[in-house]
Amino acid sequence: MPDEPKSKRVESGLIVGGIIALVAVSGYFVGLRQTNSAIAMTRAVAVVKHDTHRDLTGATNVPVAVRYIDQDWSRDGPNAQWRNSLVDFQQPAASAPADAAPVAMEVKLAALQARASRRAYDGAPPTVPHPIMQDSSAACLACHAQGLQVKDRFASKISHPTFGGSCTQCHVSSRGAFSSADAAVFAAALTENSFQGAEAPPNGPRAWPGAPPTVPHRTLMRSDCMSCHGPKGLFALRTPHPERQSCTQCHVPAAANDQRQFMPAPPLDAVKKTDTSSASAPPANPPPNP
Amino acid sequence: MLTVGLLVSLDSPSPHVMDRLKAHPAMTVGEVTDRWLPVAVEADDDESCREYHDWIAAQPGVAFIDVVHVNFEETDADSNPSISP
């Protein structure tokens, strides 16, 4: 009984706190937008004058510049240059393709082609199109945990959050490990590879015109549909109704991709026979003779 | 005299921006690769350097500028502006 008012207090406290946070956050973004436009104006119109001939002899409190060699470049990592254009980091509102006309097949195929260029086959873990931090998975998740948009570039959201540990186990950079002076000498591939990967099917069959389309591809390691079909996915692949959360309520795997079919006919008896959770029966073989 | 090598990142390779940069007397424009445009800028001092930098940044279609090369060398041309091109 005494718990009830307490929990109510907590709840109302949360609501008030939430409102404050909301106001603060929106205020922050409003401010951000103003700052941006101010910067843009300054750039276009005025040129800041700099005092280039200040005499600093005898001045105190002048910070000592860090020697170039002492700079901790590793901290910045291979994507350090992103910091140079922080102004670009504003998050555009999620586009609403619902208003747009249905995506033309060519556009969709082009999007699939773009996707395929980073995958050996449909279902392969995509390679990373930028250099990566070599010794930290946290660096990957900084952008890819929730997805990020910077101007026209998208950092896609992780599609398999339950496997969120060691990113580089499956995803390697297509840009090499580091830049060496002799990179050109070593860059040449040993040989061409004639592998031709399975293609991502463009769309899944519908039961009748107007029925929700079936999922045309396999879904292993793709449990978060919004990774590709959400607002940070490729435009042509986005869902027209991002507000609906439960994708598999209406979209089921196409028959050809029913992953249950890939399980071999009767694994059940093999599983049963090898189950060791039950007490073991005595061996049919003679007991050991040490 | 400063000679500066800039890497201009374009939103998309548009001939309009390149023409404007080419027309500028202090700038020499290299060949565009994908959406990256190399530009060499000659300037009298670092103040005019900044002006040029901001001018390029203000051009529509320019996304970002990287400074990749700076040369502070004094040449005779500085003391004899009449023969500069």
Add this chain to the structure above:
Amino acid sequence: MIQRREFNKLAALAAASAVAQARAQQSSPGAKLATNDEITWDKAPCRFCGTGCHVRVGVKNGRVVAIEGDQLAEVNKGLLCVKGYHVGLALYGKDRLTQPLLRRNGVLEPISWEEAIETIAQRIQAAPEQFAIYGSGQWTIPEGYAANKFIKGGLSSNHIDPNARICMASAVTGFLSVYGVDEPAGCYDDLDKCDVLIMWGNNMAEMHPVLFSRVIDRRTRGEKVTLIDIGTRRTRTTDFSDHYLEFRPHSDLAIMNGIAHLLIKQNAFDAKFVDKFCNFRQSPKDPNATPTAPLLGDAMSFDDYKAALEPYTPEHVEKLSGVTAEKIRMLADLFANKDLRITSTWCMGFNQHSRGTNANRLCHGIHLLSGHFGRPGDAPTSLTGQPSACGTAREVGTMCHFLPGGRLIANEHDRHEAEKIWNVPEGRISPEIGHHTVLMWEKFCTPADKGGDIQTLWVQVTNPGQSLPNLHKLFKAKAGQPDKFLIVSDVYRTATTELADLVLPSAMWVEKNGMYGNSERRTQQWFRMVKPPGEARDDAWQMIAVARRLHDLGHPGMKDKDGRFLFSLKNDKGEEVPVWEWPRYYDMNVDKALFEEYRLFSRYKHKDLAPYDEYVKARGLRWPVVQQPDGAWRETKFRFSEFDDPYVKKGAEIQFYHSVTKDDKALIWFAPAEKAAEEPDAEFPFWLCTGRVLEHWHTGSMTRRIPQLHAAMPHSYVEMHPEDAREHGFANGESIVVKTRRGELKLPVWIDGRGHPPRGSLFIPFFDERLMCNDITLGDIDPISKEPDYKKCAATVARATAAP
């Protein structure tokens, strides 16, 4: 002066253009798209490491088009690593070997298979005792079995050794001398149950990534597991670890002695467990007394053991290892706590160690001493690097001193048993132990008149021209000796085919039927799914065809007691099929026939294997697989533990039923901390360590032909501490020269990259054929296991002078 100004301008422009081009080079090595129709899927274990993940292979129009993690597989539960996901591409490098090649006047020229088989048979027939086979932990079980039977049961020679000798021989001698029988008692299930995982010199995040994820994904589920990385450099594994203990190379022996010292000093060892299940041992006074003396050791009392450990106080161990006394105490406290479940894993750090056997023994020792053994999650577990190092090298016994099923050449009883199963006359198997790997190559590279008694050497499924240590001495010295004949069966040209006289194109992975055995005693099976390119053929067929040709040439060893050919194989209907004729090879399942014969060997050491068909149904089964009264076949997860191992007597709790001392007890060994074979000095002040990277598998002959993996890791490098680099004035990415007493190597330096070696220490991966670190490694071997130390030698660095 205009020119000067123009020059400055051009220089500025050139610099900017270079960057523009670098930025534009973002091209991803994507593959061309296929049309999407029917894809058929089948299971196979991954071709690469010893983890033994199962993949699902998607095949369309006779070609592999997709790979997926197998959700039914207990090992990987649907997950793979980047190599596994791209394993299908390994088949399609454009330079696959497609026809037999014979070296004539220095050039490899195409010949027919008949000629090739004839050439080999003639050389063997002329001097069978000078013929040797260098095999592999990538051989399938039936392939290794065929080779083993051919040379030991047919040619009466034991000159066969696998590359596993340079990979996990020390783990074998460790297991044998502690438990009396090879291979881990625990399994990967321990990784799901342990509270503490200690990785001894083991960069699991890169080398066994799927197993590593199996542990760290437990954290995602809210479980607590403490990871302890004991290593000689910081790696990706360190990033996930709760504790990082950096030790001086080779001082791991001191650390383990320090733990044992504290357990005893604080009376925190498991006295009951030790009393019931353990005896004590130390190195023998006379290691040459008998061939097995180093393996068996001399008995010692508990008091002797205690006294031997006396000097290893935490402070003394700190001095030897660089690991603080406080951290040594922390480790000892963990082992002292019986409520915790502790799993230890190791791989090449312990094994490629000139005291590798001792390192393995001591690790088993601290688990036994503390009683952290035999419960799920309490296990000392050695990991392997090749898909069938356990299955083919260890279980089939394709080593110079082994016979199948854990039998020893040195043991007359074991030889006679093998002769019985092979139905060959008694005395057919030579009692003389053959040449182990390093000796075999030394003998092959030494001229015949100087004692080099191997003249013909057949290499299958491995690349010793890159992976042997000290290559100048052990491989390259073959050049210029026309009487030495090197046969290489492989799928691509490698550093080994460079010196080959005869190259045979092989079928690989799902181009043939196969069976592998992984690190946790799991035997796996797969079927052929696509055809090999050109005239490439199965390795087992090559061996059988040569045997048949020798049979026809009249070699007496190719016939059994009843005058039948050694490989006279029958199909399911009991009809003999002439499988030595290639068109008939797939008229029956040769794998099944060979495996069913091999299975007869497996009961002796309780490594019982199930019938072939059981493996067809399963995603691998862990031996001993024991038939139940209802006819079902049951695998064993935890050996020697009563609750799971059917061979343990009721009420025994733990029974080491192959005990060296024949009293069901395991051995706790004492081994002193010793110096490395070569330590840094004034002239060569750096430690040099070699190893692997995530993207490439071993010598890279497959992975370097996979565009995605090549793009991610295009070349080798040397890792160095930034302070060391600064002292030498090296910039990141600059090519430098690394020198040892054996030679020098020029390669780019990587500072603050993926791994972070401490000061005075270097690391070079060995995957790159163009930058072969084994030109400069030491090649000193463990006296017991004969496994070379690749992890430690003295080196120096210098600025590169000439152009690359």
